[in-house]
Amino acid sequence: MSTLxxxxxxxxxxxxxxxxxxxxxxFETMGFLNTKRVIEVLEEEKVDLIxxxxxxxxxxxxxxxxxxxxxxxxxPVIFISAKDKDEHIEEGFERGGDDYLxxxxxxxxxxxxxxxxxxxxxxxxxxxxxxYRDITLNLASRTVxxxxxxxxxxxxxxxxxYALMGNQNVVLDREYLLEHVWGGDEMYQDxxxxxxxxxxKEKIDPDKSKEYIKTVRGxxxxxx
Amino acid sequence: MSTLxxxxxxxxxxxxxxxxxxxxxxFETMGFLNTKRVIEVLEEEKVDLIxxxxxxxxxxxxxxxxxxxxxxxxxPVIFISAKDKDEHIEEGFERGGDDYLxxxxxxxxxxxxxxxxxxxxxxxxxxxxxxYRDITLNLASRTVxxxxxxxxxxxxxxxxxYALMGNQNVVLDREYLLEHVWGGDEMYQDxxxxxxxxxxKEKIDPDKSKEYIKTVRGxxxxxx
DNA sequence: TATTACTGTCACGGTTTGATTACAATAGTT
DNA sequence: AACTATTGTAATCAAACCGTGACAGTAATA
Numbered sequence: 001m002s003t004l005x006x007x008x009x010x011x012x013x014x015x016x017x018x019x020x021x022x023x024x025x026x027f028e029t030m031g032f033l034n035t036k037r038v039i040e041v042l043e044e045e046k047v048d049l050i051x052x053x054x055x056x057x058x059x060x061x062x063x064x065x066x067x068x069x070x071x072x073x074x075x076p077v078i079f080i081s082a083k084d085k086d087e088h089i090e091e092g093f094e095r096g097g098d099d100y101l102x103x104x105x106x107x108x109x110x111x112x113x114x115x116x117x118x119x120x121x122x123x124x125x126x127x128x129x130x131x132y133r134d135i136t137l138n139l140a141s142r143t144v145x146x147x148x149x150x151x152x153x154x155x156x157x158x159x160x161x162y163a164l165m166g167n168q169n170v171v172l173d174r175e176y177l178l179e180h181v182w183g184g185d186e187m188y189q190d191x192x193x194x195x196x197x198x199x200x201k202e203k204i205d206p207d208k209s210k211e212y213i214k215t216v217r218g219x220x221x222x223x224x
Numbered sequence: 225m226s227t228l229x230x231x232x233x234x235x236x237x238x239x240x241x242x243x244x245x246x247x248x249x250x251f252e253t254m255g256f257l258n259t260k261r262v263i264e265v266l267e268e269e270k271v272d273l274i275x276x277x278x279x280x281x282x283x284x285x286x287x288x289x290x291x292x293x294x295x296x297x298x299x300p301v302i303f304i305s306a307k308d309k310d311e312h313i314e315e316g317f318e319r320g321g322d323d324y325l326x327x328x329x330x331x332x333x334x335x336x337x338x339x340x341x342x343x344x345x346x347x348x349x350x351x352x353x354x355x356y357r358d359i360t361l362n363l364a365s366r367t368v369x370x371x372x373x374x375x376x377x378x379x380x381x382x383x384x385x386y387a388l389m390g391n392q393n394v395v396l397d398r399e400y401l402l403e404h405v406w407g408g409d410e411m412y413q414d415x416x417x418x419x420x421x422x423x424x425k426e427k428i429d430p431d432k433s434k435e436y437i438k439t440v441r442g443x444x445x446x447x448x
Numbered sequence: 449t450a451t452t453a454c455t456g457t458c459a460c461g462g463t464t465t466g467a468t469t470a471c472a473a474t475a476g477t478t
Numbered sequence: 479a480a481c482t483a484t485t486g487t488a489a490t491c492a493a494a495c496c497g498t499g500a501c502a503g504t505a506a507t508a
Contacts (some may be wrong), residue, residue, distance in 0.1 A: 017475060076344070093340050099337075131297075189486085192487075194465090194467070195485080215466070216379075217465065217495080218465075371499075380495080415498075420497095421456095422456060439454095441504095442454070
């Protein structure tokens with residue numbers, strides 16, 4: 001489960017240099033000199049990050065990214081450009097870029113910015129510490145700390161709480177929860193969720209004084 | 225429910241300039257000249273992003289952030305520094321920074337980088353907002369803010385208001401509303417809509433001073 | 449102003465929805 | 479295999495929600 005970085009850069013020597021340095025840090029890379037085959041690759045492979053030159057012959061890199069965004073592809077992007085005027089930086093960000101590097105840049109900085117973006121975007125799966133108020137989930141050890149004390153949860157309860165904590169301020173309906181927490185193709189009834197939620201509430205807030213989980217009548221449940 | 229940015233910067237004029245520019249973009253800011261009271265604030269308020277000067281007298285900003293991370297606080301951080309040597313940038317990133325700005329930087333770039341970080345970290349709450357005058361609906365959390373205060377609506381009321389807000393300046397007749405808000409194939413009477421509209425009016429404008437919803441006699445209702 | 453049609457308001461009660469408990473079935477452990 | 483923990487389902491209860499009908503209020507028209 002390594003990290004795959006896709007690079008589009010028309011200057012071949014720079015492309016090689018980038019691939020070499022990122023490879024040395026343990027990243028897998030795929031280099032392209034233009035955007036021709038990029039969309040296919042994005043559909044086939046799970047790409048974690050795109051490094052995109054903005055000054056490509058033909059297509060503008062930022063226009064390409066804008067079209068990716070329009071078709072629902074939200075892979076993070078770092079733009080690379082020789083231009084360093086504000087207007088261009090602005091355009092890059094507005095079109096869905098996550099960071100911006102201007103040539104010439106050091107390979108060290110490239111690696112650092114790549115790591116920072118990845119840290120932010122794969123936070124949950126890699127680092128694995130999610131917090132909400134005084135609740136902390138550790139995904140690796142599947143442990144739960146509430147008010148500095150450990151709380152024991154079953155697998156189902158943990159997964160359910162994780163789903164809620166990963167979607168703070170979002171109302172999750174029962175269908176969604178059955179799909180994402182229970183998963184599989186078993187058929188369950190909506191009531192099943194009610195009972196599971198109540199068992200979870202009982203464990204994380206026995207006094208019923210915290211009101212972590214709010215039920216939204218007719219819709220579902222939320223952490224807010 | 226706006227976005228709160230916490231800034232630590234010991235140069236007072238720069239702090240003011242940052243607060244002014246971010247405020248103009250609609251962000252709430254809290255400025256500090258040192259890290260003394262910051263931890264308390266982070267525990268009390270829901271801070272969305274921290275801007276941290278690394279060259280503070282006394283504590284190193286990056287050391288402070290590292291300690292935040294150790295105590296499980298994962299609020300995103302942008303470091304700000306006069307140093308632009310690689311080694312310092314590296315230290316900032318390694319200690320849990322999400323981005324790095326070196327002085328002097330333009331306010332435009334600051335704002336852009338702030339937005340890029342927020343886009344990644346709070347995708348749910350930024351998207352899917354509908355507004356009309358001083359009413360804001362958040363579809364994900366199904367919350368309603370009117371004049372900066374939350375208002376509680378039932379599922380039906382929320383769906384009804386959403387239908388109206390999604391069709392501003394369009395008169396929706398009762399048949400349309402029954403079809404789109406009530407849905408299903410149940411048969412309801414037109415009067416049902418009247419009562420629902422009035423219950424909604426009562427909740428979003430108890431004083432009857434705003435006149436959000438206009439009734440178009442013989443036709444239906446509209447938001448205009 | 450008088451008439452009429454439409455809309456607002458209120459109270460009532462049925463229906464839906466969720467919380468809670470108990471029980472059964474299943475999986476995991478000793 | 480016996481035991482325990484886990485979890486789905488059924489049953490019961492309480493409460494929120496909302497559809498309906500009756501009537502008052504209001505706007506339109508002549």
